[in-house]
Amino acid sequence: MAVSNAASAVSSMDFKKCRKFHVFLVLALVFIISCSVSYKWSISGRWRETVRSNVTILIWTWPFGQTSTLRKDECWDSYHVPDCNLVDSRSLFSQADVVIYNRELQNGVTKLPLDLPRPPAQKWVWFSLESPTHNGDLRRYGGVFNWTMSYQNDADISVPYGELVPRTTKGNYTIPAKKTMACWVVSNYQSSHKRSGVYMSLKSLIPVEVYGRWANKPLNDDQVLPIISQCYFYLAFENSLHRDYITEKLWYNAFLAGTVPVVLGPPRANYEAYIPKDSFIHVDDFASITELATFLNELASDKERYNSYFRWRSDYDVKRYYSWQERFCKICEIYERLPPRKIYDDLDSWSKHEP
Ligand SMILES: *[C@@H]1O[C@H](CO)[C@@H](O)[C@H](O)[C@H]1NC(C)=O
Ligand SMILES: *[C@@H]1O[C@H](CO)[C@@H](O)[C@H](O)[C@H]1NC(C)=O
Ligand SMILES: *[C@@H]1O[C@H](CO)[C@@H](O)[C@H](O)[C@H]1NC(C)=O
DSSP states (O other): OHHHHHHHHHHHHHHHHHHHHHHHHHHHHHHHHHHHHHHHHHHOGGGGGGTSOOEEEEESSOGGGOOOOOOTTHHHHHHOOOSEEEEOOGGGGGGOSEEEEEGGGTTTSOOOOTTSOOOTTOEEEEEEOSOGGGTOOOGGGTTTOSEEEESSTTSSEEOOSEEEEEOOSOSOOOOOOOOEEEEEEOSSOOTTSHHHHHHHHHHTTSOEEEEBGGGTBOOOHHHHHHHHTTEEEEEEEOSSOOTTOOOHIIIIIIIITTOEEEEESSOHHHHHTTSOGGGOEEGGGSSSHHHHHHHHHHHHTOHHHHHGGGGGGGTEEEEEOOOHHHHHHHHHHHGGGSOSSOOOTTHHHHHHOOO
16 A cells, blocks of 8 residues: 555656656747747748748839849849849739839820729839939829839938948058049030039139030940049039939949049038038039139149048948849838838929928
8 A cells, every 4th residue: 555655656756747848848849949940030031931922013114114134033133132023024913012113104105004903902103213303293193102212312212323331342442543623424414404504614714524425525334434533523413403312423423433523412411411521522612613613723732631532431332223123122121111001192292392
């Protein structure tokens, strides 16, 4: 009796221990599995494809008719953006999460598919990199689009013409050798543009080399940077003056060429939201074009002071977007953060509003 009591006491002890051990095993297993899942999540965006489906982005019409052939998984293969199905086949309209329309709507090249049933969650995007001066009348698009995509800082998907990113290029920046005072590349010259007046005044005071169609000195793509790099100053004059409208004239022609931009565009404070204050010269900083010319002359002959306009280059590299696809893939990168419900009732006013 006593023996069997002792035996049953032992076996119930064993049983308790055993159950504790089981609980421990299960917990450990759960821990290991959750660790490995979150590890896989963190190391590979691709893992998510099996968890969350792709965002399908349909390009309704290529901007300026500049069609590109899309790879099967363009955003991943070219830009390492996962879960992004970028397509340009209109037959995929009903499956698209996002449809991108652009300025081609305005010149009659394409029309909105108002006859097709619009999936309730599908977002229509107005895309344009042009300034309000060149977008035409957008009043007809009230209540049509859900998101905007433009160079403007307050667009849902903001795609500036360029940006500064922390420097990863090895070694110190070398300022290219200079031999010309100021340069300007212009193809669309119109005397009504503010920039044309500034140019006319400036060229009577300092030497300005002009290239491009207007000057009958067109440059090939591979000539632009080497030629401009020899200029102390580049006239990064925008064709129209609007908030955030800071184009490749600054990012490419001036910064990538390795020269100091003299800018004409939105106010200085707006430029300073994008680039360091000692990286450029603003036409508005001077009471007259004569004062501007005097300053440029002084600066070009004072090497140390001139070089100080390149100081930022030890901290930043210039990033540009090279293709439409790269910009469109960005939609997937920020997709989760975009407003789930939105309607632009007055696109025209939105695009024109100044701060
Ligand atoms: C996502 O899209 C890519 C590119 O079209 C495709 O290769 C992949 O199979 C898709 N994944 C899912 C889960 O639909
Ligand atoms: C880069 O510039 C720093 C500071 O001017 C200097 O000390 C350094 O030697 C330079 N490095 C190279 C690789 O030229
Ligand atoms: C997108 O805009 C359309 C047109 O105004 C609207 O009917 C629809 O509800 C909007 N969708 C979302 C998800 O906001």
